[in-house]
Amino acid sequence: MGGDSNIELIKDGKRLDGRGFDDFRKPLTLEVGVLQEADGSAYIEWGMNKILVGVFGPKEAIPKHLADPDKATIRCIYTMSTFASLEEHGRMGPNRRANEIGKVVREALENVVMVEKFPSTIIDVYMMVLQAEGGTRVASLTGAAAALINAGIPMREPIAGVAVGKAGGHVLLDIGKEEDNYGQADVPMAFTPSGDIVLLQMDGMMTREEIAKALDMAQEGSKKLFDLQRKAFEKEYAEPLGKKLSLKEEESKVDIHKL
Amino acid sequence: MSKFSVLSKVRKEFITSFLDKGKRVDGRDFMEYRHIEAETNVVENAEGSALVRLGTTQIIAGLKVEIVEPFPQEPDRGIMITNAELLPLASENFEPGPPDERTIEFARVVDRGIRSAEVVDLSKYYIDEGKVLGFFVDLYVLDYGGNLFDAGTLAAALALKTARLPKIENGELIRGEYSGGLDLDINKLPTSTTFTKIGDNIILDPNVDEEMAYDSQLVVTVNDDYVVAMQKRGTGSFKKSEVLNLVDKSFEKRKDLKKLYG
Amino acid sequence: MEKIVLPGDELPEGVRYNPASVRKENGKAYATVVGAVENNYFVAYELAYVPHVGMPIVGLVYDKKPSAYFVDTTTAYTGLVLTREVRGSLDVGDIVSAKVQRIEGTDLILGYPRILRGGKLLKVPSSKVPRIIGKDASMVNMIKEMTGTSIFVGANGYVWIGGDNVDIAIKAIHHIIKRAHLHGLTDEIKALLIEENGKNPATQQTPTPEETESLENEVE
Missing domain, CATH: 3.30.1370.10 (K Homology domain, type 1)
Incomplete structure (x- = not known):
């Protein structure tokens, strides 16, 4: 968040990339069932974000001390590839930021996953950011909810999230990287369809009125994301199961058996 | 006995009952690959990238290019390092945490193949005193369906093959602007073939069940002219004649695998 | 194809279902998993394994202790066949079919064990x-x-x-x-x-x- 800057983030009522104030980035696509070994999986492309989520469980609690006799324990791990950003080669392994994201996403999921049905077990949610362009935590969360549904883990409702920000003096849905870097505030949020806020973070400076607007905007946005999740499952069951991950359509595919 | 070892034993009996009849669980011939596909430039932020699917195994490789200090013993050459992570989302048997010995083995065997094949002429990437280009190839296993080595080598080689080099101005990288690729010689790009021995049977390209049941494995990496890396894995053993046979087989299979390089 | 039902969707009145895939609130039934209503029945397309008493289990004996055989069920739950329930004995590696008699945490106490040989x-x-x-x-x-x-x-x-x-x-x-x-x-x-x-x-x-x-x- 650079605060005031010379970069003009809003011009003629449009954003840098031509979006309106309440438009999502493009593309915005979600697929489920893209991994064979995981019990549930999802792949989300959101702007330049490319994120893969895999879910395992409910499974035996190893080590045993992780077992909670009243409910399943959810573990959420967020990882970013070393080549996720255009800048320098990233480091492998966990860091403070990844840890925090794992925690807030887990706490969001605990609102809706019916953990009480699976006492003493573990549910693992792994979020892998292959490429990042800002807003990865809410995109990961939206994918994680779909992967959990794909794993058949009972949930009261889905959840989905989007970051609203303030840049160039305006409240904007789904802020992109530049708007985040040079804007005045970033507010990642996640909702249930019935309107509960299950994730809320804020960094920057906003008035009470702007916060109110951001909340409304994010809730409206979440409706589009619930649609996206529904469409992913409609597509999944329209054909036989067992498809694979595809990051790019029909690009340099070679089939050894057709050679 | 642990649960895992009992499961492996039952799995092995299952696999062996097929092999002894001259069949494989998935209906393939002993020396037949599964379906292989590759997509390249899948991560735009990387200088090179490839997603390789070998059966149900899915591996992504990404290349980042940096300006780094050279190794002290080779002050006028660029550096290249291949690393890997077996992501826990790829298999219930992969745990989060620091790399274990099989992760390190995987990364090192792929690294040796790429390095020994002299695919990238690192002497071209000296920039200035104490400044050379560093090539960092990182492999992530996304879905583990057996045979990481062959898929990993293909992915790493394709990431390099399709790489774009960032522009360099006044000894600095200009990110997002590119000045051509690495101009790699396809004949030098390595291909890996993994042979698995279960009992007396030797099969190519083990799937996840076959890999769980193996006694020993031989990874043979070749390019057009040379064997560039080998790794014998597992507690079992091979005979001299078997090794030479498999080296021949590896050169033969290369003809097909190489087509993925264009 | 039927309309996809997602967690949180209300099921039409009168639709039958497996209780493991639905929650009830104020007399209404809501799906908790993905599925579709076919022939007035909510079919769960994906549903994590939830054990209940009477369920048939097929499992693999992986350990034996003086009081019980430990049976892998490929789920979060471990099957236990009490040694006194078995005439003769079971071996590690045996495949058994049995029924869930009691659930204690993640242990499934199995009854009526029967060895499945070969196969x-x-x-x-x-x-x-x-x-x-x-x-x-x-x-x-x-x-x-x-x-x-x-x-x-x-x-x-x-x-x-x-x-x-x-x-x-x-x-x-x-x-x-x-x-x-x-x-x-x-x-x-x-x-x-x-x-x-x-x-x-x-x-x-x-x-x-x-x-x-x-x-x-x-x-x-």
Whole structure:
């Protein structure tokens, strides 16, 4: 968040990339069932974000001390590839930021996953950011909810999230990287369809009125994301199961058996 | 006995009952690959990238290019390092945490193949005193369906093959602007073939069940002219004649695998 | 194709369902998993394994202690066969079919154990088990009859197959898993079995009455 800057983030009522104030980035696509070994999986492309989520469980609690006799324990791990950003080669392994994201996403999921049905077990949610362009935590969360549904883990409702920000003096849905870097505030949020806020973070400076607007905007946005999740499952069951991950359509595919 | 070892034993009996009849669980011939596909430039932020699917195994490789200090013993050459992570989302048997010995083995065997094949002429990437280009190839296993080595080598080689080099101005990288690729010689790009021995049977390209049941494995990496890396894995053993046979087989299979390089 | 139902969606009144896939609130039923309503029944397309008493289990003995045999169920739950329940003894590596008698945390106390000798053990997603069994066991009976195999389907996701044409039965079951949610599955499997039998003429056997009987017990 650079605060005031010379970069003009809003011009003629449009954003840098031509979006309106309440438009999502493009593309915005979600697929489920893209991994064979995981019990549930999802792949989300959101702007330049490319994120893969895999879910395992409910499974035996190893080590045993992780077992909670009243409910399943959810573990959420967020990882970013070393080549996720255009800048320098990233480091492998966990860091403070990844840890925090794992925690807030887990706490969001605990609102809706019916953990009480699976006492003493573990549910693992792994979020892998292959490429990042800002807003990865809410995109990961939206994918994680779909992967959990794909794993058949009972949930009261889905959840989905989007970051609203303030840049160039305006409240904007789904802020992109530049708007985040040079804007005045970033507010990642996640909702249930019935309107509960299950994730809320804020960094920057906003008035009470702007916060109110951001909340409304994010809730409206979440409706589009619930649609996206529904469409992913409609597509999944329209054909036989067992498809694979595809990051790019029909690009340099070679089939050894057709050679 | 642990649960895992009992499961492996039952799995092995299952696999062996097929092999002894001259069949494989998935209906393939002993020396037949599964379906292989590759997509390249899948991560735009990387200088090179490839997603390789070998059966149900899915591996992504990404290349980042940096300006780094050279190794002290080779002050006028660029550096290249291949690393890997077996992501826990790829298999219930992969745990989060620091790399274990099989992760390190995987990364090192792929690294040796790429390095020994002299695919990238690192002497071209000296920039200035104490400044050379560093090539960092990182492999992530996304879905583990057996045979990481062959898929990993293909992915790493394709990431390099399709790489774009960032522009360099006044000894600095200009990110997002590119000045051509690495101009790699396809004949030098390595291909890996993994042979698995279960009992007396030797099969190519083990799937996840076959890999769980193996006694020993031989990874043979070749390019057009040379064997560039080998790794014998597992507690079992091979005979001299078997090794030479498999080296021949590896050169033969290369003809097909190489087509993925264009 | 039927309309996809997602967690949180209200089910129409009068629709029947498996309680494990639904929650009730103020007299209304809401789906908790993905599925679709077919013939007035909410079919869960994916459902993590939830044990209940009476459920048939197929498992693998992986350890023995003085008081119990430990049975892998390929789920979060460990099966326990009490040694006093068994005449003679079980060995590590034995495959057993049994029924859940009691649930204690993640331990399933299993009763009526029975050893399945020879044969193959197959792992399938537990949510696809109802489709493998079929309505009134029609699917599994068809596979058994047309391949001459005996088949035990555990609700936990292990399937045991014995007999000569195990490979064809496995092929049929893999096909069911991939296409469980599509229509005309029974006809498709029938066609597949006829084709496979044509390649490799099967000895048409009928399962022994004993096996048929125990399977019927497994169907809810």
